[in-house]
Every structure is written in structure tokens, then in C-alpha cells.
Amino acid sequence: MKNYTIAIHGGAGTLLKENMTTEKENAYKQALDTSIDAAVEILESGGSAIEAVTIAVKSMEDSPLFNAGKGSVFTAQGTHEMDAAIMDGKDLNAGAVSLITGIKNPVDLARDVMEHSEHVFLAGDGAMEFAKSRDYQLEDADYFFDQLRYDQWQEIKGSDSFQLDHSVKKDSKFGTVGAVAMDQNGNLAAATSTGGMTNKKWGRIGDSPMIGAGNYANNDTCAVSCTGSGEYFIRGVVAYEVSALMEFKNMSLEDAAHEVIQKRILKLGGDGGLIAVDAKGNITLPFNTAGMYRAFAGAKLQKTISIYSDQD
Numbered sequence: 001m002k003n004y005t006i007a008i009h010g011g012a013g014t015l016l017k018e019n020m021t022t023e024k025e026n027a028y029k030q031a032l033d034t035s036i037d038a039a040v041e042i043l044e045s046g047g048s049a050i051e052a053v054t055i056a057v058k059s060m061e062d063s064p065l066f067n068a069g070k071g072s073v074f075t076a077q078g079t080h081e082m083d084a085a086i087m088d089g090k091d092l093n094a095g096a097v098s099l100i101t102g103i104k105n106p107v108d109l110a111r112d113v114m115e116h117s118e119h120v121f122l123a124g125d126g127a128m129e130f131a132k133s134r135d136y137q138l139e140d141a142d143y144f145f146d147q148l149r150y151d152q153w154q155e156i157k158g159s160d161s162f163q164l165d166h167s168v169k170k171d172s173k174f175g176t177v178g179a180v181a182m183d184q185n186g187n188l189a190a191a192t193s194t195g196g197m198t199n200k201k202w203g204r205i206g207d208s209p210m211i212g213a214g215n216y217a218n219n220d221t222c223a224v225s226c227t228g229s230g231e232y233f234i235r236g237v238v239a240y241e242v243s244a245l246m247e248f249k250n251m252s253l254e255d256a257a258h259e260v261i262q263k264r265i266l267k268l269g270g271d272g273g274l275i276a277v278d279a280k281g282n283i284t285l286p287f288n289t290a291g292m293y294r295a296f297a298g299a300k301l302q303k304t305i306s307i308y309s310d311q312d
Contacts, residue, residue: 083096
């Protein structure tokens with residue numbers, strides 16, 4: 001049997017079991033289960049890593065539980081500005097979008113940038129113009145409305161404060177979503193999607209859509225999707241840093257990811273985590289927070305879904 005591997009995350013942060021009801025915990029696990037099963041179906045049938053990470057991320061974008069797509073947080077203007085990126089490890093082709101509104105599945109638009117434009121990164125009005133040229137139908141603002149997200153925004157509306165979705169104040173719905181995969185042909189891919197920060201201003205962009213910061217894939221090394229305090233992940237060029245440590249220092253996937261998440265990003269003052277897979281199908285899911293919504297599966301791996309730090 002040919003090997004394949006898939007790993008997903010739904011954000012890292014202050015995820016404490018005492019703050020989680022059984023009902024809420026089960027809802028998150030079910031959402032992760034649905035996402036990873038959709039990707040496994042693709043990979044088992046010989047589909048590409050790109051297709052697998054796309055379908056996994058779309059599944060989480062369609063859930064109001066995660067800060068991406070339908071569950072995106074509110075900006076200071078009471079709108080939703082979403083970011084996404086995707087990268088193909090086979091040829092280092094990539095696509096990304098930022099500051100987009102009304103798009104049900106931002107990862108689809110990022111993929112279209114990769115496959116149907118001569119560019120890598122489109123933002124704002126230009127990205128929306130590109131979406132229109134691809135016949136995207138825009139969702140009404142009501143589609144993205146979620147009461148808890150709205151209440152989060154109301155707490156700091158009108159102030160100069162902004163909040164990462166995984167901050168200590170939160171008891172629910174944490175963060176960016178992402179997926180990494182190795183398909184049966186040994187090709188790697190990564191995809192990441194987010195709604196950003198609550199009450200964000202000035203067109204703030206985090207690490208998620210930035211190739212090399214929050215998302216990266218290279219068949220020679222690994223595929224990586226990050227989640228956490230975006231400004232620090234940008235400064236640390238975290239996703240590429242894992243790849244670079246493997247390429248230039250001959251580190252294993254696990255050692256490289258540990259070095260970046262447990263040492264380098266902490267030294268900068270940032271927190272969060274990442275998921276990664278290498279060209280042999282090995283995976284690692286390190287984080288330096290209390291928890292990270294995560295799951296993995298593969299031809300040689302039993303499906304595992306976890307939330308807290310004391311779980312495998």
C-alpha cells in the first residue's frame with residue numbers, strides 16, 4: 001500500500017479542559033473529524049496533496065467553530081477580512097489572498113491565484129476583482145455573523161485594543177485553520193486560512209497568507225501550516241525556518257519544528273504552534289500554548305484527534 005499522510009489544525013491557544021463543556025469539546029472534535037475524513041478520502045483514492053489540503057481547509061472554513069471563512073472574527077469596522085494561502089511542494093507554486101470579504105472559501109480563491117494567474121499574492125480590492133473574474137458568488141454579511149464572534153468584538157469595540165482569537169480571555173473558538181499533506185506520489189502541500197484578529201485596524205495582515213511565514217511546502221523538505229501570534233511568526237519566518245533547518249542543518253522534521261516553536265518563536269515573545277509533514281510522511285504538531293485543535297491520519301497512522309497539551 002502506498003503511503004500518504006494528512007494533518008490539520010484549528011488554531012492554538014489557551015485551550016483548557018476546565019473551560020470546555022463536553023458538548024463544545026465534542027463539537028470541535030466532530031468538526032476536525034469531518035475535515036480530516038474528507039482529506040483521507042481524497043488521498044486514499046490517489047488524489048493530490050493540493051486537493052487534500054484544499055478540501056480539509058474548506059471543511060473548517062464552512063464551520064462557525066473556527067476563525068476562518070464562516071466563523072471569521074469582526075474587524076474594527078464590524079466587517080470580516082479574511083486571508084488564505086496554499087502552496088504546492090512539487091514545484092513551489094503558491095497562491096495567497098488577503099483582506100477579502102464575502103468569499104465563502106478563501107482557500108479556493110488562493111488556489112485560483114496559484115493556478116489561474118501569473119501572481120502569488122493578491123489583496124483587497126484587486127483580489128476581489130480577481131474573484132469576480134472567476135465568477136465567485138459573494139455571501140451576504142449575515143452568512144458570516146456569529147453571536148459569540150460579535151460579543152467578542154463588543155468587548156473591545158471602539159478601543160485601540162485588538163485580540164488574537166486564542167488569547168486568555170477566550171473560552172471558545174480559537175484561531176486559524178490549516179492542513180498539510182503528503183500524497184501517494186510523495187508530493188507535499190500546505191494550506192492555511194484565517195479571519196485574523198478581533199477589532200483589527202488599518203488592513204492588518206498576519207502570517208497566514210504570507211508564503212514562508214505562516215504557510216510553506218517543498219517536496220525536498222516539508223510542508224508547514226502555522227497558527228499563533230502572527231506578527232512574531234512573520235518576523236521569525238517560521239514556516240520556511242523549519243524547512244531551512246532541515247535543508248541546511250540536516251535536522252529531522254521533529255527537531256526542526258521543535259527548535260522553531262519551543263525555542264526561537266518563544267525567544268521573540270510569540271506563542272502558537274504548527275503542523276508539518278515531511279517527504280517520508282512523518283508528521284509533527286508542536287505548540288507552546290495550553291492546547292491546539294489538531295488531528296492527523298495516514299495509510300500507516302491511526303486517526304487521532306486532540307485538543308489539549310496532555311494528549312498525544
